[in-house]
Every structure is written in C-alpha cells, then in structure tokens.
Amino acid sequence: MATNERKGIALFLVLGLTAVFVPVLLYLSQTGSSQVRLAMKYHEVHQSESAAIAGVNSGLSRLRGNMTGLQQFTNLLIGEIAYDLTIQPTGTGILTQELYHLFSKCTKGQHTFILMSDAEQMYPDPDPPVTVIPHDTWNTIEPYDINLAADVTSMENLRGQDVLSYEETTNYEKSVSKAAYASELMSKRKRLPTELQGDWANVVAILEKEKLAF
Amino acid sequence: MYQTCRRNGRGTTFIELLIGTTILALILGFVARWFFMQREYQKRLTRISDIQNDFRRSSWEMIQELQMARTIIWPRVNADNSLRSDTKLVFKDFTGRIVSYYHVPGSKEVRRCVIPNGPGDPVVNPVPIGRGIASMSFTATSPTNRVISYCMSTDGVFSLDAVYLINTD
Numbered sequence: 565m566a567t568n569e570r571k572g573i574a575l576f577l578v579l580g581l582t583a584v585f586v587p588v589l590l591y592l593s594q595t596g597s598s599q600v601r602l603a604m605k606y607h608e609v610h611q612s613e614s615a616a617i618a619g620v621n622s623g624l625s626r627l628r629g630n631m632t633g634l635q636q637f638t639n640l641l642i643g644e645i646a647y648d649l650t651i652q653p654t655g656t657g658i659l660t661q662e663l664y665h666l667f668s669k670c671t672k673g674q675h676t677f678i679l680m681s682d683a684e685q686m687y688p689d690p691d692p693p694v695t696v697i698p699h700d701t702w703n704t705i706e707p708y709d710i711n712l713a714a715d716v717t718s719m720e721n722l723r724g725q726d727v728l729s730y731e732e733t734t735n736y737e738k739s740v741s742k743a744a745y746a747s748e749l750m751s752k753r754k755r756l757p758t759e760l761q762g763d764w765a766n767v768v769a770i771l772e773k774e775k776l777a778f
Numbered sequence: 779m780y781q782t783c784r785r786n787g788r789g790t791t792f793i794e795l796l797i798g799t800t801i802l803a804l805i806l807g808f809v810a811r812w813f814f815m816q817r818e819y820q821k822r823l824t825r826i827s828d829i830q831n832d833f834r835r836s837s838w839e840m841i842q843e844l845q846m847a848r849t850i851i852w853p854r855v856n857a858d859n860s861l862r863s864d865t866k867l868v869f870k871d872f873t874g875r876i877v878s879y880y881h882v883p884g885s886k887e888v889r890r891c892v893i894p895n896g897p898g899d900p901v902v903n904p905v906p907i908g909r910g911i912a913s914m915s916f917t918a919t920s921p922t923n924r925v926i927s928y929c930m931s932t933d934g935v936f937s938l939d940a941v942y943l944i945n946t947d
Contacts, residue, residue, distance in 0.1 A: 572798075576798065576802065579802065580802070580805055583805065583806050583809045583810075584809055587809065587812070587813035587816065591816050591820065602827075602831055603827075606834050606838075609838065699945075699946070700872075700945050700946075701846065701944040701945060702846060702872065703842070703845075703846065726872055726873050729873035729874065729875075730872065730873045730874045732874075733873060733874030733875065733895045733896065734874055736895070736896040737874070737895060737896070748896065748897060749876075749893075752893060752899070752900055755899055755900050756891065756893070756900050757880065757889065757891055757900075757902055759865070759866060759880040759881070759882060759889075760866060760868075760878055760880055760891065763852060763864070763866070766852065767851055767852045767868050767876075770851050770852065770854065771851060771876070771895075774849075
C-alpha cells in the first residue's frame with residue numbers, strides 16, 4: 565500500500581513538473597529563436613557599415629596629416645570592430661594636387677561593407693593639416709578584398725561604369741534646351757504609376773529649373 | 779492519512795482522490811492560463827518583430843541607394859523653410875537617373891520606380907522594396923535638399939529615420 569501511495573505522489577510530481585516545465589521550455593525556445601537572430605544580423609549590418617564609414621573618415625584624416633603614397637592598413641580597430649583601409653594614389657590633378665581612392669572595409673559576422681571614396685590632397689602644403697577634398701562615395705556589400713589589386717580594379721571598374729552612366733546622363737541633360745528637357749520628362753507622365761502622376765508636373769518644374777548646363 | 783491507511787490496511791478513498799484531482803486540476807488550470815497568456819504575449823511580440831523586420835528591410839534597401847544619391851527632387855521644404863511631407867520621394871541617384879519611392883496604401887507596399895533622365899520608359903521594380911507598411915511619409919527637412927527623413931507605421935508600430943546624401947550634385 566505504501567508503495568502504491570509513493571507511486572501516486574511520484575505520478576503527481578511528474579505531471580505537475582511536466583505541466584510547469586513544458587510551457588517554460590517552449591517559451592524560452594521561442595524567445596531565443598529567429599527573431600533574435602534577425603535582430604543580431606541587422607545589428608551586424610549596421611555595425612559594419614558604421615565602421616566602414618568611420619574607416620574612410622580616418623583615411624581622410626591621414627591625408628590631412630600629410631600622409632602620401634600607397635597605404636594599406638589591416639585590422640585597424642574602432643572599439644572592438646576591425647576594419648581594413650587602403651589609400652591608393654591614382655595620379656596628379658591639374659592643380660598638382662594628388663588624387664586618391666580610399667577603400668574602407670569592415671566584415672562583421674556574415675556581412676561585409678566596403679566604402680570607396682575619391683579624395684584630392686592639395687599640394688604644395690608643407691605643414692599639416694593639408695587641405696583634402698573628398699568627392700563621390702560609393703559602397704558595396706560584395707566581399708572584395710580591398711588589399712588585392714584585382715579586387716580593387718574590379719571595384720574601380722564597377723565604379724567607372726557608374727561614373728560613365730552619370731556622364732551619359734549629365735551630357736544629355738546639358739545638351740538639350742530646358743523646354744526640350746521638360747517636354748521629354750512630361751511625356752513620361754502617362755507611363756508612370758498612378759501614385760506619381762499627381763505631382764509629376766511639379767517634379768518636372770524643379771528638374772527643369774535645376775537642369776545642368778555647360 | 780498515511781498512518782490511517784496503513785493502520786486500516788485500505789486504499790485511498792474517493793474523497794482523497796477527489797481532493798488530489800482537484801488540486802492537480804487547479805495547478806494545471808493556473809499553469810495553462812499562464813501558458814496561454816505567454817502564448818498571446820509571444821504572438822504579440824512576434825507580430826511587432828515582424829513589423830519591425832519589414833521596416834528594417836525596406837529601410838536598408840532605401841538607405842543604401844539614398845545615401846549615394848545626388849539630390850532630393852521631391853518633397854522639398856516650403857518657401858518659408860517649413861517642413862513638407864509626401865507619400866512619395868523623388869531623387870537623382872548616383873548615376874543621375876530619376877528614382878522614386880512611393881507608398882501604395884492598398885497593398886501596403888513601398889515601390890521603386892526608375893525614370894530615365896532623358897529618353898526611355900519608366901520602369902517599376904517587379905518586387906516591392908517594402909511590404910506590410912500601412913502608411914509612409916517622406917519629409918524634407920533641409921533647404922539644401924540633402925537630408926530626407928521618413929516615417930513608417932503599421933498597427934501602432936512606428937519607425938522614424940533620416941538619410942544624409944553623401945555625394946554632391
């Protein structure tokens with residue numbers, strides 16, 4: 565009889581504990597599942613982007629500090645986040661200023677962010693800070709190795725394509741009259757999504773007013 | 779009770795079983811109620827996370843392109859420099875094309891349309907850049923047309939962000 569009672573108590577305890585622990589475990593497993601991982605992923609994305617932007621800024625600071633020539637830095641740190649920085653000379657400008665490409669790369673987890681920027685370092689300037697003018701900035705999440713010449717060339721080529729497209733667009737904009745430019749843009753109105761058609765005339769008016777000219 | 783059972787040499791009584799079952803049922807009832815409350819809470823959290831995830835995805839898509847853009851065309855601040863908002867954004871992208879993001883309330887989507895800055899037809903992206911977004915507005919905050927802030931909302935969840943354009947016109 566005593567054995568039966570102990571079995572009853574044991575059964576009671578087992579059922580009770582199961583009833584308590586199953587939902588707790590289920591809750592914990594759900595909490596630690598995909599949403600948390602997703603949040604971490606975006607955290608990494610933002611961290612890598614911020615570090616790469618800070619990397620380019622640090623490169624500009626080095627140029628202001630009169631650093632010249634090809635420079636390749638790896639494992640530079642912003643806090644605990646590492647980034648690579650390459651400062652690559654590309655020639656001399658019409659004012660004898662040095663022209664550079666800056667590459668900054670940060671990889672965090674599965675995410676890579678590379679930022680590329682043009683910069684002009686003014687010469688002659690014997691004492692820092694040297695005047696540095698940064699230009700277009702261009703980014704990619706392709707996993708290039710910015711310290712390999714081939715990858716850098718590949719990035720430059722891609723960027724070159726963008727710049728060529730930009731030149732093509734600006735050349736067209738400069739070559740036509742304001743009236744022709746506005747007329748061409750207005751002719752697209754009926755082919756636009758309904759949501760854009762309402763204010764398209766206002767948009768074209770701004771574009772016409774700010775049309776690039778030679 | 780235990781001693782009584784042993785002394786009398788009999789099993790558990792119906793009353794004892796009833797009391798045991800009642801206690802167990804009460805405990806199970808409390809646990810089940812707590813469990814279902816947690817489930818509801820979990821569902822609410824998941825829903826909010828899903829919405830925030832939609833916001834993050836569309837934000838990411840837009841920020842990548844916007845920060846490299848040349849200039850904001852629409853909306854622009856008013857003549858007295860007061861803010862102006864709209865459900866669509868028009869800007870010149872890095873390559874000089876005219877690009878627009880616009881909200882479609884019916885399908886709760888944010889769409890992207892590329893309009894050639896010259897001859898050519900407008901092309902709407904087949905896949906929306908944002909889904910599950912009930913309302914969206916872009917606000918011009920700077921007379922230099924280099925800063926745009928945007929607000930998205932769905933079911934009482936909001937996301938507010940701003941983008942600064944790095945490149946020059």
